[in-house]
Amino acid sequence: MTDKLRLRFAPSPTGALHIGGARTALYNWLAARHEGGELVLRIEDTDHERSTAENVEQILDALRWLELDWDEGPVSQAGRAPAHALALARLLESGAAYRDSATAKDVEAWKAEHGAGSGYRGTPTEEPGAAIRLRVPDEGETVVEDLLRGPVAFPNRSYDDFVIARGDGSVLYNFAVAVDDAEMGITEVVRGDDHLSNTPKQLLVLAALGHEPPRYAHLPLLHGPDGKKLSKRHGAASVQELRDAGYLPAAVRNYLALLGWGTDDDTTLMPTAELVARFRVEDVGRAAAIFDEKKLRWLNGRFMRELPLDDYTAAVARHLGREPDEQLRAACEIAQEKAQTLEEVWPLIRFLFEPPVDDPKAWAKVMKEGAGELLAAAASALEPVDPFEPAAIEAALAPVLDRFDVKAGKLYQPIRVAITGSSVSPGIFESLAVLGRERSLQRIGAAVERLSTGQLDV
């Protein structure tokens, strides 16, 4: 094959892009980029009932967020109706297809009579409103040469003379796909496993039209935690949901790539460039995989920690809808090591932007007897610290520990609760430093005050 590789991603806009679709898009993209081929985006919108413009926009939005670009399109399949009509006329002309007025009920009755193993064979009619069916041979088999599983043979007689166009002339999926793939010069079709049994139909259409078929690779499906095929009605995680949950596109790409594909040296963490360099469709596994968010979380944390601070700040800002200013940057710097998702950042840095939260449990847990005294001592120790930086703060607090002869946690936890309201925060010295001397002393003072008035909340 000297043909330049040309792939296509062809989603149907009947809902948001879910992770299974996203993985298919990613694999097509990786295959194209790996070989320096082209990727065409085609929207399979021949079902007017279910296809909506909003869904198309959602899919484009998802692909853009994933940073998967395409070289051509989006091409509307419905927009190619004239080309479909032409191909249809040719088949009618050659006798490869015929009009048949049978309804679904008629077909059912026919099958009841001829046995379950036989595909329906209709009776040609001149009736203008009748649907158009493709003539399927009774003998022989149609073989799909699949890149992942080798040849897969399907007996022709198990297929109906299937409908390729409705009575009104609008075409159906298996016909449109075959025509489009051929006419758009697609050399390799990478799509979900759920299309494997439909491929013989497309091969039959291609043969009737005299087109050379593309190569096919049918990816194993992605299953939900219930083991079933992932679908929109599943409520399965859409790409947008992953974004809202605070995942990084690069981490999602890495994770999705690993669902069904692995390297022989067990590399897990791979930047996109490495994915592109190493990915080969023929290396994809054959068994369905289940989406497991835990591993995505871990992977995402790895990517987050490796981000340069400015990029990290920008990502957090975008997620929070804030400006990536100096204050946010300083907050991000002390939180970067601790968050696995962008969503987890705010609870850690919130105290720098708002008054301490009110968490009775945290307060009750650490504000025990002696806490007030310790906090008062800590405040005095912090007062003269200059510059107000982590190392200096730690040095100033150390003597307090000795004087009261308490373990570090005895002092630091009350301080943490005093300045953040929560028992969880970034490192205590860093937190104090970024909060600043004034606000720190003020909050510690408030806590001492609250303790002295006997408010030992439960």
Next chain:
RNA sequence: GCCGCUAUCGUCUAGGGGACUAGGACGCCGGAUUCUCAGUCCGGAAACCGGGGUUCGAAUCCCCGUAGCGGUACCA
């Protein structure tokens, strides 16, 4: 029903006849990091669906079964 695909730890996987007392990663459990959480480091438990073949030898090849999944629309 019919046609087809698939089957290694809970999950993602490596392994393609001897290198397998089956490797890695996530998760889980335990320990360390005398500030929380997270992270990091160390240690641990944890799998070849079942049965027949083929072979000196099978997780690896073949057959049957079982299970799961997909297709079987005038949906895509």
